[in-house]
Amino acid sequence: MKQSKLFGKTRKDISQDEKSINAELLTKAGFVEKQMAGVYDYLPLGLRVLRKIENIIREEMEAIGGQEILMTALQAKELWHQTGRWQELEPIMYQFQDHHGSQIGLATTHEEVITDIVKKHLSSYKDLPLYLYQIQNKFRDEKRVKSGLLRGREFLMKDLYSFHIDQKDLDEYYQVVYQAYLKIFKRLGLEAFAVEASGGAMSKQFSHEFMVKTEAGEDETVLCEKCGWAQNAEIAKVKSGEQCPQCQTIVKKFKTVEAGNIFRLGDKYSRPLKLQFTNQKGKLQEVVMGSYGIGLGRVMGTIVEASHDQDGIIWTETTSPYQVHLLNLAKNDKTQGKAEQIYKELHQQGLEVLYDDRDISFARKLKDADLIGVYWQLIVSDKQTELELVKRKDHQKILGDLNKVLSTIKKSVR
Amino acid sequence: MKQSKLFGKTRKDISQDEKSINAELLTKAGFVEKQMAGVYDYLPLGLRVLRKIENIIREEMEAIGGQEILMTALQAKELWHQTGRWQELEPIMYQFQDHHGSQIGLATTHEEVITDIVKKHLSSYKDLPLYLYQIQNKFRDEKRVKSGLLRGREFLMKDLYSFHIDQKDLDEYYQVVYQAYLKIFKRLGLEAFAVEASGGAMSKQFSHEFMVKTEAGEDETVLCEKCGWAQNAEIAKVKSGEQCPQCQTIVKKFKTVEAGNIFRLGDKYSRPLKLQFTNQKGKLQEVVMGSYGIGLGRVMGTIVEASHDQDGIIWTETTSPYQVHLLNLAKNDKTQGKAEQIYKELHQQGLEVLYDDRDISFARKLKDADLIGVYWQLIVSDKQTELELVKRKDHQKILGDLNKVLSTIKKSVR
Numbered sequence: 001m002k003q004s005k006l007f008g009k010t011r012k013d014i015s016q017d018e019k020s021i022n023a024e025l026l027t028k029a030g031f032v033e034k035q036m037a038g039v040y041d042y043l044p045l046g047l048r049v050l051r052k053i054e055n056i057i058r059e060e061m062e063a064i065g066g067q068e069i070l071m072t073a074l075q076a077k078e079l080w081h082q083t084g085r086w087q088e089l090e091p092i093m094y095q096f097q098d099h100h101g102s103q104i105g106l107a108t109t110h111e112e113v114i115t116d117i118v119k120k121h122l123s124s125y126k127d128l129p130l131y132l133y134q135i136q137n138k139f140r141d142e143k144r145v146k147s148g149l150l151r152g153r154e155f156l157m158k159d160l161y162s163f164h165i166d167q168k169d170l171d172e173y174y175q176v177v178y179q180a181y182l183k184i185f186k187r188l189g190l191e192a193f194a195v196e197a198s199g200g201a202m203s204k205q206f207s208h209e210f211m212v213k214t215e216a217g218e219d220e221t222v223l224c225e226k227c228g229w230a231q232n233a234e235i236a237k238v239k240s241g242e243q244c245p246q247c248q249t250i251v252k253k254f255k256t257v258e259a260g261n262i263f264r265l266g267d268k269y270s271r272p273l274k275l276q277f278t279n280q281k282g283k284l285q286e287v288v289m290g291s292y293g294i295g296l297g298r299v300m301g302t303i304v305e306a307s308h309d310q311d312g313i314i315w316t317e318t319t320s321p322y323q324v325h326l327l328n329l330a331k332n333d334k335t336q337g338k339a340e341q342i343y344k345e346l347h348q349q350g351l352e353v354l355y356d357d358r359d360i361s362f363a364r365k366l367k368d369a370d371l372i373g374v375y376w377q378l379i380v381s382d383k384q385t386e387l388e389l390v391k392r393k394d395h396q397k398i399l400g401d402l403n404k405v406l407s408t409i410k411k412s413v414r
Numbered sequence: 415m416k417q418s419k420l421f422g423k424t425r426k427d428i429s430q431d432e433k434s435i436n437a438e439l440l441t442k443a444g445f446v447e448k449q450m451a452g453v454y455d456y457l458p459l460g461l462r463v464l465r466k467i468e469n470i471i472r473e474e475m476e477a478i479g480g481q482e483i484l485m486t487a488l489q490a491k492e493l494w495h496q497t498g499r500w501q502e503l504e505p506i507m508y509q510f511q512d513h514h515g516s517q518i519g520l521a522t523t524h525e526e527v528i529t530d531i532v533k534k535h536l537s538s539y540k541d542l543p544l545y546l547y548q549i550q551n552k553f554r555d556e557k558r559v560k561s562g563l564l565r566g567r568e569f570l571m572k573d574l575y576s577f578h579i580d581q582k583d584l585d586e587y588y589q590v591v592y593q594a595y596l597k598i599f600k601r602l603g604l605e606a607f608a609v610e611a612s613g614g615a616m617s618k619q620f621s622h623e624f625m626v627k628t629e630a631g632e633d634e635t636v637l638c639e640k641c642g643w644a645q646n647a648e649i650a651k652v653k654s655g656e657q658c659p660q661c662q663t664i665v666k667k668f669k670t671v672e673a674g675n676i677f678r679l680g681d682k683y684s685r686p687l688k689l690q691f692t693n694q695k696g697k698l699q700e701v702v703m704g705s706y707g708i709g710l711g712r713v714m715g716t717i718v719e720a721s722h723d724q725d726g727i728i729w730t731e732t733t734s735p736y737q738v739h740l741l742n743l744a745k746n747d748k749t750q751g752k753a754e755q756i757y758k759e760l761h762q763q764g765l766e767v768l769y770d771d772r773d774i775s776f777a778r779k780l781k782d783a784d785l786i787g788v789y790w791q792l793i794v795s796d797k798q799t800e801l802e803l804v805k806r807k808d809h810q811k812i813l814g815d816l817n818k819v820l821s822t823i824k825k826s827v828r
Contacts, residue, residue: 069457
């Protein structure tokens with residue numbers, strides 16, 4: 001992509017009311033545009049990152065047997081009434097009347113709907129287990145939205161729902177998803193660890209949150225870096241500076257962001273909505289359920305919170321909007337042609353290249369490249385015949401010809 | 415995909431209030447599930463078709479320079495107020511108050527928002543032309559929704575917006591999109607033709623609708639099959655049975671479905687929202703705009719309306735949820751193993767296969783296959799050593815070994 005044609009300009013100043021690092025950097029770098037508080041439009045660069053996150057999550061969902069579906073945002077009150085959540089979720093649910101006088105809600109989550117859909121297609125134990133997921137918009141009228149993409153009023157979410165004959169089968173799959181989540185965050189380039197959200201090890205109903213360490217997180221987590229034991233600081237029995245209950249090492253407190261969560265639902269939804277199956281003895285029984293979420297915009301915001309410096313964003317290898325940012329710092333015509341040639345060559349090699357061909361100062365090109373944060377920067381200049389490959393993260397330089405550059409990049413993107 | 419594991423069962427009877435052929439067949443075949451009037455959830459088969467339609471449209475948008483973005487559904491009243499459409503669209507717009515007392519609307523379309531976003535990133539004539547598109551949900555509180563997926567209250571739409579320095583540049587790009595649309599419908603397997611929507615050839619502001627012939631369409635169109643001249647029957651000066659104004663052939667009236675539309679907007683939105691650019695003379699000038707839509711669910715419904723028989727859906731080659739439906743009609747163990755082997759082989763050859771491995775009667779398998787409508791059916795039975803490749807459309811049979819079958823299928827999917 002030639003940057004002279006790319007929609008979405010970098011800018012120095014943005015609205016003062018953007019307090020979060022992620023929204024500030026993503027807006028300045030031209031990835032998103034604020035529509036209203038907690039509601040962001042994705043420009044081409046932002047959408048590319050979102051799609052990369054989406055694809056990694058989708059691959060891992062397919063790998064654990066997930067079948068993709070797509071549910072709707074508009075939902076009738078009646079369904080939510082049956083679980084009591086029409087009232088319960090009223091504080092964060094957009095609820096309104098349509099022109100026919102029907103009460104409509106915008107889905108904050110999809111447990112009710114998925115349970116209702118599965119009911120129409122499930123009869124016997126032979127239909128279980130079943131794993132369904134979607135990547136779809138959620139709407140939540142959050143009171144305070146100061147965290148940019150971390151807490152949106154409209155946001156893309158992957159939600160997986162599992163259906164089982166009993167608690168034992170749920171427990172087994174729960175572990176499978178737990179491992180898949182760790183794999184997803186690792187692939188995204190995030191260091192995440194799981195925290196027991198409530199109840200603790202004694203309860204069979206506990207759920208987990210997946211946390212990422214950041215400078216300015218929404219939560220505080222007590223973590224033992226030796227054995228990985230972790231708990232939300234608010235409910236943890238062990239405080240920072242005290243001994244880990246598992247390995248007696250001293251635990252520390254960290255500011256963290258919740259990047260995903262997994263829940264054992266049991267029959268919370270299957271009972272009121274009557275999702276039953278005929279067991280092997282021919283008797284009707286409630287389906288046992290689990291639900292598992294990851295917010296895509298939240299992941300994007302989390303990466304920016306966890307990976308940036310004073311100059312801008314530092315995308316991870318797998319989430320970088322492009323693999324290479326080619327910077328044309330040439331003045332004379334011959335080198336100009338060389339940059340153009342390299343752009344074509346990189347394309348032919350199947351690499352994703354953002355090519356800064358703009359007629360602006362070199363200083364601004366370098367500044368913009370650091371702000372945008374593509375993983376690799378490749379500099380073509382009159383100064384030297386060799387190319388300069390720069391890793392955005394630490395500005396480490398590698399000099400070499402195109403072959404050397406290509407092999408280095410390809411080794412990194414695998 | 416093994417059909418025994420596939421979520422979404424076929425069924426004989428569905429709710430009586432589903433009057434349209436597309437919704438009836440798609441529900442019976444397990445592609446969609448009705449959430450409420452005009453609102454449909456997509457099950458795995460349905461989502462696969464939707465993605466295929468999406469990918470074809472996306473490829474053609476990229477081919478004409480479109481840059482993909484993603485805008486939001488939640489929109490503030492203020493913006494819509496400036497163009498007067500907050501009042502104008504009130505009859506079909508979901509409008510409500512959030513918990514902060516702000517007036518919110520769910521986007522029925524995105525002209526206001528895109529104009530506002532572009533304003534923040536456009537300054538000079540050098541930034542033009544610009545082509546932005548998205549594939550995103552629209553919400554419209556339609557009064558009557560008796561047409562299944564043809565007229566939804568929540569539906570995925572591709573909307574492209576173009577921005578130009580003048581009318582001449584818009585006119586040129588308008589023709590480019592016109593041709594791209596014809597290509598899209600052709601690739602989707604639909605016979606579409608363009609109709610002047612209003613004004614006629616004398617006006618420079620006219621727009622076009624792309625119509626597909628179906629048994630039960632929402633519109634009537636007068637069409638000359640010789641030269642392609644066509645107009646909406648309601649506004650056409652020439653009636654069915656009269657002479658075509660272009661070539662004097664007798665024109666006919668057809669029931670049609672509108673599958674897409676393109677509009678010259680001019681400065682309708684850029685003027686009230688003040689989207690201006692500095693021209694080559696240094697003066698401020700309004701940007702000239704165009705907008706171009708295709709509803710994805712509507713396309714899916716249109717394909718079903720245009721292509722089905724008494725037994726079920728007949729997907730086109732490019733929109734079939736799978737390329738091959740492998741039907742295991744074997745009783746003895748040896749043939750069972752053969753079907754399994756062929757399933758693996760087809761997979762290895764990179765083909766998308768739905769494999770009916772269910773323990774049900776052969777008659778039901780054949781019935782379900784016709785209802786689901788995968789383009790090719792491949793039958794393995796004890797009766798014959800050869801495989802039977804059946805084209806769903808006309809049930810034409812080809813007998814042969816796996817190599818012959820593979821080469822026939824591959825020739826068809828290209």
